[in-house]
Amino acid sequence: MRPRHRLAAVLAAFVAACWPGSQALAQATVTIATVNNGDMVVMQRLSSRFEQQNPDVKLRWVVLEENVLRQRLTTDISTKAGQFDILTIGNYEVPIWAKQGWLAPFDNLPASYDVNDILAPVRTGISHQDKLYALPFYAESAMTYYRTDLLQKAGITMPAEPTYAQIRDIAAKITDKSSQTYGLCLRGKPGWGENMAFVTPLATAFGGQWFDAQWKPQLDTPAWRNAVTWYSTGLREYGPPGATSNGFNENLALFAGGRCGIWIDASVAAGLLYDTKQSQVADKVGFAPMPTGEFTGGPTWLWSWNLAIPATSKQQEAARKFVLWATSKDYIRLVAQENGWVAVPPGTRQSTYDSPDYQKVAPFASFVQKAIMSANPSAQTRNPRPYTGAQFVAIPEFQGLGTQVGQTIASTLTGTPVEQALRTAQSATERTMRQAGYPK
Amino acid sequence: MRSSRRQMLLATVLGWGAALLLFFPIFWMVLTSFKSEIAAIATPPQFLFAPTLESYAEVQERADYLHFALNSVLISVGGTLLALAFAIPAAYAMAFHPTARTRSTLLWMLSTKMLPPVGVLVPIYLLFRSLGILDTRSGLVVIYALMNLPIVVWMLFTFFKEVPGEILEAGRMDGARTGSEFWHLLLPLSVPGIASTALLSLILCWNEAFWSLNLTTSEAAPLTTFIASFSSPQGLFFAKLSAASTIAVAPILVFGWLSQRQLVRGLTFGAVK
Numbered sequence: 002m003r004p005r006h007r008l009a010a011v012l013a014a015f016v017a018a019c020w021p022g023s024q025a026l027a028q029a030t031v032t033i034a035t036v037n038n039g040d041m042v043v044m045q046r047l048s049s050r051f052e053q054q055n056p057d058v059k060l061r062w063v064v065l066e067e068n069v070l071r072q073r074l075t076t077d078i079s080t081k082a083g084q085f086d087i088l089t090i091g092n093y094e095v096p097i098w099a100k101q102g103w104l105a106p107f108d109n110l111p112a113s114y115d116v117n118d119i120l121a122p123v124r125t126g127i128s129h130q131d132k133l134y135a136l137p138f139y140a141e142s143a144m145t146y147y148r149t150d151l152l153q154k155a156g157i158t159m160p161a162e163p164t165y166a167q168i169r170d171i172a173a174k175i176t177d178k179s180s181q182t183y184g185l186c187l188r189g190k191p192g193w194g195e196n197m198a199f200v201t202p203l204a205t206a207f208g209g210q211w212f213d214a215q216w217k218p219q220l221d222t223p224a225w226r227n228a229v230t231w232y233s234t235g236l237r238e239y240g241p242p243g244a245t246s247n248g249f250n251e252n253l254a255l256f257a258g259g260r261c262g263i264w265i266d267a268s269v270a271a272g273l274l275y276d277t278k279q280s281q282v283a284d285k286v287g288f289a290p291m292p293t294g295e296f297t298g299g300p301t302w303l304w305s306w307n308l309a310i311p312a313t314s315k316q317q318e319a320a321r322k323f324v325l326w327a328t329s330k331d332y333i334r335l336v337a338q339e340n341g342w343v344a345v346p347p348g349t350r351q352s353t354y355d356s357p358d359y360q361k362v363a364p365f366a367s368f369v370q371k372a373i374m375s376a377n378p379s380a381q382t383r384n385p386r387p388y389t390g391a392q393f394v395a396i397p398e399f400q401g402l403g404t405q406v407g408q409t410i411a412s413t414l415t416g417t418p419v420e421q422a423l424r425t426a427q428s429a430t431e432r433t434m435r436q437a438g439y440p441k
Numbered sequence: 442m443r444s445s446r447r448q449m450l451l452a453t454v455l456g457w458g459a460a461l462l463l464f465f466p467i468f469w470m471v472l473t474s475f476k477s478e479i480a481a482i483a484t485p486p487q488f489l490f491a492p493t494l495e496s497y498a499e500v501q502e503r504a505d506y507l508h509f510a511l512n513s514v515l516i517s518v519g520g521t522l523l524a525l526a527f528a529i530p531a532a533y534a535m536a537f538h539p540t541a542r543t544r545s546t547l548l549w550m551l552s553t554k555m556l557p558p559v560g561v562l563v564p565i566y567l568l569f570r571s572l573g574i575l576d577t578r579s580g581l582v583v584i585y586a587l588m589n590l591p592i593v594v595w596m597l598f599t600f601f602k603e604v605p606g607e608i609l610e611a612g613r614m615d616g617a618r619t620g621s622e623f624w625h626l627l628l629p630l631s632v633p634g635i636a637s638t639a640l641l642s643l644i645l646c647w648n649e650a651f652w653s654l655n656l657t658t659s660e661a662a663p664l665t666t667f668i669a670s671f672s673s674p675q676g677l678f679f680a681k682l683s684a685a686s687t688i689a690v691a692p693i694l695v696f697g698w699l700s701q702r703q704l705v706r707g708l709t710f711g712a713v714k
Contacts, residue, residue: 069654080566250673281479
């Protein structure tokens with residue numbers, strides 16, 4: 002072969018390798034986009050059982066980091082590109098996307114699925130006009146974690162239902178910066194799902210809310226000022242250095258490594274902190290409900306990761322089959338058999354909490370259930386509000402808005418006065434809401 | 442004599458210092474990949490620990506590394522070849538047959554690199570959807586070629602400018618047409634330049650993450666997507682992420698190491714006349 006012909010042959014082979022190949026059509030290939038966390042990894046691992054039971058379905062997994070996944074899915078679904086057959090999305094997205102007509106409803110669920118076993122607040126969070134548009138894989142609320150040994154050493158007992166003021170007092174007593182023990186760890190990383198997931202229920206507990214009944218932003222009110230002052234002074238005086246870069250994982254690492262005295266965050270951390278493989282303080286973790294403030298009974302924290310099917314999916318039937326399998330009671334039993342009850346996806350089904358086996362290995366189980374049942378995402382704040390959502394505002398603009406305000410509030414940890422930060426946040430929110438055409 | 446030795450020593454220390462500083466993150470990543478998840482987050486950081494391969498085992502179990510690596514190779518090589526195919530004639534024309542607007546065309550090409558890619562994400566996504574090339578290697582080859590084209594043209598233009606025009610003129614005097622002038626004179630003279638441009642383009646393609654994350658799902662996903670799948674919002678993941686990153690950067694590191702002489706020669710080509 003002459004050199005030029007050889008070159009042409011190599012190039013042709015290369016182009017052929019780059020071109021998409023034809024796929025076998027006998028099987029329905031279902032592409033699942035999911036987030037990379039422990040429960041989802043277990044689902045991916047156990048999905049081979051589903052494929053064995055359903056040889057006509059082949060699963061393809063796309064596992065991504067949460068923010069990347071959200072951006073990827075939003076681009077795909079809003080352009081109706083139909084790259085995915087199953088989406089892992091939160092209870093923030095489900096009602097908004099369902100309203101847009103982007104998701105397929107889950108009608109006529111079989112009796113064996115026992116939809117009423119799903120905890121009511123979780124079910125409500127993923128419904129639109131009384132129809133389910135996703136099925137929950139796991140759900141969480143928030144809790145207070147503390148180090149029993151540090152409190153004992155300081156001669157303090159954690160109240161059964163602590164208030165934010167009490168938490169600050171305890172944090173002050175157990176902080177010992179010389180031994181890198183920080184009394185209070187909280188999310189400081191800016192973002193609507195990062196620091197604002199904590200600051201929003203904190204403001205609610207101090208009597209605040211994002212918008213009044215006429216959609217006028219309420220961020221420069223005394224309630225927000227008090228809440229953010231508590232947050233900012235608490236973290237600056239008793240928190241770890243560089244708190245503005247700490248999200249869930251960073252705080253988990255700090256607490257699991259013995260550097261935090263108190264940590265208020267998602268209830269899903271309980272299973273990780275009690276796991277001796279992941280936590281150096283597994284035998285010294287105490288827990289209490291999320292603290293309360295001057296206003297009680299308002300919305301607190303409810304997040305669920307759910308499996309939904311985009312309306313554009315060409316594999317509706319196969320996708321539905323998988324979603325029903327992965328969110329069923331049988332799946333929870335399968336995880337319990339394979340990895341033990343402590344590893345089952347929590348927060349979704351009453352039957353999980355009724356299981357004596359689960360109660361035995363998860364001492365925090367009833368706490369988590371109680372926290373989810375009392376999360377009240379649809380409840381009123383001290384003054385009436387025109388939106389729902391516990392630690393977020395269930396409007397499409399909140400992703401951008403929450404992150405912008407989150408950045409301003411994070412700046413109070415590095416020296417910006419609270420008053421000034423809230424004034425900036427208020428005017429930015431007013432501008433965004435005006436541009437978005439509120440009140441609608 | 443003494444002062445020149447001191448200068449030499451200072452330069453050596455500075456050189457080693459800078460090299461170690463640049464290398465440290467890679468060293469730490471490799472070290473972390475052999476730690477358990479708890480050891481990976483320990484404060485103060487541990488230099489001495491019981492090494493384990495558990496993160497590598499888990500990474501291997503959860504994802505098909507070879508599939509991602511093959512995609513990375515095909516897409517990077519494809520993107521580089523396509524970019525060179527367009528850039529060599531363009532740079533040739535601009536270096537040897539410049540017009541009044543050549544300079545501004547070059548600057549305009551470079552200015553397109555200043556546009557944040559996210560600004561054109563939706564149009565590109567819609568185009569890809571309409572052409573049916575979402576999650577295909579050919580789609581990524583095209584986007585990578587376009588992404589690197591301005592830099593490749595600029596580098597080649599600079600290298601071609603170093604080739605004395607008289608040599609090409611002499612060729613033309615001897616009856617060489619444009620084609621043979623190009624193949625038999627210009628290309629052999631600028632092989633180091635073309636090679637270093639290709640190497641740089643390969644590295645840029647290999648490390649690109651924005652487009653590969655947004656335009657692929659599973660079939661055409663390269664190693665950058667593979668790494669991204671090990672970052673977790675809830676749960677410890679630093680050791681696993683380090684293991685995934687180590688095996689993802691290993692091929693390009695080895696490749697860079699082997700071709701460093703060519704790379705440096707190309708980058709300094711024509712620096713001293």
